[in-house]
Amino acid sequence: MRALQIQAPGKAAIVEVEPPRPGSGEVLVQVEAVTSCPQWDLHLMAGEQMFPEVPIQYPYPPGQPGHEAVGTVTEVGDGVRGLRLGMRVAAWRDPGHDQLGSYAEYVVRAEDDLLPVPADLPPEALAPLELAMCVQVSFESLERRDAIAGQRIAIGGLGPAGLVAVQLARVHGAAEVIGIDPVAGRRRAAHELGADRVVRPEDLPEPRHRWTGDAPFDVAIDCVGSAPSVQYLMDRTRLAVALFGVLREDVAFGWKHFIGLGLLGYGEHHRGAAEVALRHVLDGRLDLGALVTQSMPLTDYEEGHALLGTREALKICFYL
Structure with missing residues (x-):
């Protein structure tokens, strides 16, 4: 399957990687769209540390730093109880950048890292849930x-x-x-x-x-x-x-x-905060789609990154 990989500062490419398989408590998600996280995208493409004293090693793991994703469950691992095949989901938690990220056609995520979302909302309105x-x-x-x-x-x-x-x-x-x-x-x-x-x-x-x-x-x-x-x-x-x-x-x-x-100081990520945010999206009081100023295919990632760097784009929705 195809995934984005930041191979060196200023250089990103679409590469072929083995499709992941879900383990216990996990599901396989076919990614529909991912919104950029300008902090991560700009730092990694510039070769700059996101956090002090945390070095970056290139090539970066495929699919990273994509984490604001929406997609469809296509395979369910053992022990999954709340999600089912064909369910549309959005990621509310970033599991870390040492594994396959969501700038990819398919990604495996723990069931607890995902929330079911409506099928009738555009991806721009849901992907920034995290x-x-x-x-x-x-x-x-x-x-x-x-x-x-x-x-x-x-x-x-x-x-x-x-x-x-x-x-x-x-x-x-x-x-x-x-x-x-x-x-x-x-x-x-x-x-x-x-x-x-x-x-x-x-x-x-x-x-x-x-x-x-x-x-x-x-x-x-x-x-x-x-x-x-x-x-x-x-x-x-x-x-x-x-x-x-x-x-x-x-x-x-x-x-x-x-x-x-x-x-x-900053607090701790938790599912309850994601559920509150999603509730505000669904009741119309939180418009996440308004953050997205451009949409483009993932193959145009370097072009999108340039728009983020010049502030011509606020947030980009990359679709697969």
């Missing part, structure tokens, strides 16, 4: 502090994760949603998806008050992952900043943040 689950985890961290409903929430970075966060902030009852991004097109997308205000970082210069803790935002979620972005939000947020973007640098939490501000 991303939606991840963002929902950050909202759960804030909810445990009663820090969303009725609050002013800032979303730092309006890439795919930030646009999911804008929508989930509305779902979770935020009083005001402020999207922050230097790119005009991303600010427009956030406004269309429910942000009350969209601004450039330089449009909000005032910091939190060093003694009272008063600030432009009550809570914030950073979807960028850079130290300057996190620091910007910490300096302008009253109650809590939740980290979603992969932070590779240290940030300075100091005396001016001492009064009232909490800095929340």
Whole structure:
């Protein structure tokens, strides 16, 4: 069968690999479509580490880093109880990058890593479910502090994760949603998806008050992952900043943040968060298809990667 393989920085090719077979508790999925995860795709094609001190070895495992997938169950292993042949499913959990990934015609996944999805929704509306689950985890961290409903929430970075966060902030009852991004097109997308205000970082210069803790935002979620972005939000947020973007640098939490501000690390992926996200997709309050700005065959992966790198594409749906 065919699968994508990143063979070296800047070089990807379609290769032939042996079709996988499901083991106990697993199913074989014929992949319909996969949406890009720009962080992984851009880092791997650039030869840059996604996480500090985790080296990359090339050629990368076939099918990787594809993990936001939707497809059809074509074979069922022993012990599978909840899935059946012909069922359409979406992946909610990335099982790791040391095995065959979903940029492939067929992939094996554990039953628990998949959720049944409707047959009548387009793949763009379902494949990014794993991303939606991840963002929902950050909202759960804030909810445990009663820090969303009725609050002013800032979303730092309006890439795919930030646009999911804008929508989930509305779902979770935020009083005001402020999207922050230097790119005009991303600010427009956030406004269309429910942000009350969209601004450039330089449009909000005032910091939190060093003694009272008063600030432009009550809570914030950073979807960028850079130290300057996190620091910007910490300096302008009253109650809590939740980290979603992969932070590779240290940030300075100091005396001016001492009064009232909490800095929340990322939580743990779990099926319940995926089920909540899927429920919001099905009830129309979470539009994952809006994240996808281009669709193309997997054979055009290098072209798609270039569009991600120049920000001409926000998220790409690759179909098999």
